[in-house]
Amino acid sequence: MSFDGFDDELWDEHKWEAHLNEVEKKSEQLRKFISSDYKGTVPRWITLLKESLSEDDAFEAFVEEELLLDEAYFPEDDDDWDDEDEFDDEDFLFGSTEDFGDEDDLDSGEEWKSLSEDFALSDYGSLDNLTLFNDARLFAVDILKWSESIPSKKQEASFFEFVSDSLKIAAKLAGGYSFGFEPEYLGANIAYTKKALSFANQSLELMQELKTELLFNKQQYAELNGRLFELRNDIGIYVQTLRDRFYGRID
Numbered sequence: 711m712s713f714d715g716f717d718d719e720l721w722d723e724h725k726w727e728a729h730l731n732e733v734e735k736k737s738e739q740l741r742k743f744i745s746s747d748y749k750g751t752v753p754r755w756i757t758l759l760k761e762s763l764s765e766d767d768a769f770e771a772f773v774e775e776e777l778l779l780d781e782a783y784f785p786e787d788d789d790d791w792d793d794e795d796e797f798d799d800e801d802f803l804f805g806s807t808e809d810f811g812d813e814d815d816l817d818s819g820e821e822w823k824s825l826s827e828d829f830a831l832s833d834y835g836s837l838d839n840l841t842l843f844n845d846a847r848l849f850a851v852d853i854l855k856w857s858e859s860i861p862s863k864k865q866e867a868s869f870f871e872f873v874s875d876s877l878k879i880a881a882k883l884a885g886g887y888s889f890g891f892e893p894e895y896l897g898a899n900i901a902y903t904k905k906a907l908s909f910a911n912q913s914l915e916l917m918q919e920l921k922t923e924l925l926f927n928k929q930q931y932a933e934l935n936g937r938l939f940e941l942r943n944d945i946g947i948y949v950q951t952l953r954d955r956f957y958g959r960i961d
């Protein structure tokens with residue numbers, strides 16, 4: 711995929727990050743527009759929880775919405791979308807809505823690669839097979855479940871921010887993965903993944919604050935904080951893996 715208005719220079723993570731920051735400023739206005747709360751004081755994830763059948767559904771809706779809001783401000787080359795029905799039967803984020811067919815069909819084409827963890831870090835892979843994303847997904851869903859146990863009178867700004875940031879870890883990982891692993895877009899993948907790392911760090915800080923406010927019991931805090939700490943470290947390693955791939959390809 712190519713974007714109109716982008717120069718021919720290979721963008722690194724820093725150029726993509728600057729562009730992404732501008733995209734996020736614009737998409738924030740869209741977030742307020744689609745919010746049921748015209749003042750923008752009710753976090754979107756609360757609305758999605760109320761509208762969804764489960765925390766898993768709310769998580770998927772949140773991530774897909776985040777990607778669509780950002781995508782609205784990435785200019786596209788119309789030639790990439792000649793076939794308007796190309797993705798009619800495909801859920802971009804969470805896989806195809808149709809079966810791949812029998813094993814003979816898988817062996818004869820490339821579809822089998824999307825089912826294999828060996829190709830997760832390639833343009834043939836599937837986000838579902840990225841272990842890091844699945845860890846972030848499970849953590850986000852568990853945070854949503856935990857959030858529903860907190861009395862409304864204790865739901866203050868740090869609580870709302872912590873839940874939102876926890877969800878955005880997975881959303882940014884998904885955003886980066888959507889750009890793939892080709893050199894011209896690997897910088898975007900890195901920039902998004904760095905955003906995920908930033909939200910993980912912020913979540914760790916906020917979690918400590920919420921601990922002092924007694925919103926976690928000791929067992930909850932130990933388990934969730936341990937998972938978040940490990941997730942943060944794994945994202946840091948993943949950033950370096952992507953960087954090594956980017957600079958290894960342009961040397």
